[in-house]
Amino acid sequence: MAWNFSKEQSIYTQIVEHIKISIISGEYKLGEKIPSVRELAVTAAVNPNTMQKALQELEKMNLVFTQRTSGRFITEDKAMVDKLKEDFAKKQIIDFYKKMKSIGLTKNEIINFVEKTFGEMN
Amino acid sequence: MAWNFSKEQSIYTQIVEHIKISIISGEYKLGEKIPSVRELAVTAAVNPNTMQKALQELEKMNLVFTQRTSGRFITEDKAMVDKLKEDFAKKQIIDFYKKMKSIGLTKNEIINFVEKTFGEMN
DNA sequence: ACAACTGTATTAGTTTCATAATACAATTAT
């Protein structure tokens, strides 16, 4: 995986998003133990404190949980992850649609654009 | 127009985006004079310096130009704005597609999802 | 028992963003 951070957003926010996607996509399995704060910090090439902040954020969302001195684990709540995936997908579509509308495109124009562009994709 | 800033990004970046969209959508017409820094700052409820920074950013992109003490104007280059619109739309589709793929959806799943969700939209 | 590894906490320094309060030069409006 590539930890490519843009400067548009704070790094810890991008880390949260990155890990969230790893969970949704199934790259991280339910209940799986994730690497330690220090290890993840090295992988992502950020400060341990920054990684720590991201992980605590994910914890607030109940996407990961901690066993004090044994490590961190992905949630075991499958229904929750499924819902997260559904919500994520829906949000992407809605955001996409809104942005296309914001530059003055009609629904039909958007659909045409999508059909044309999707053809060239894998 | 609503200047709704999220805390996810820096304000001046969001202002740049906001005005850029206003240009692309035609809300701001080619060659049109835009309000002064101070005026825009009041409208957006930000500091004049922040607005200034955003406008200078737009100037670097050649989307607006300055006449020293007379004010700022939208570019008169129609081809450029047209291209900007095309690029913007394409970017939205590509970004959307990438994100949907990132959570493990196949092309067909994405298409189905789009068809289903687009039906409920205006 | 002891070394290595967990998450967590603390203190400090830097950078970026945003605000605030002015000031200046040049044009426009009256």
Added chain:
DNA sequence: ATAATTGTATTATGAAACTAATACAGTTGT
């Protein structure tokens, strides 16, 4: 002429994000 309006520049202050360097308590592995 002069008052108001342009963009621009400067200096200061505060908050947030990030990095850095440690330290500590508890568990796990040997």
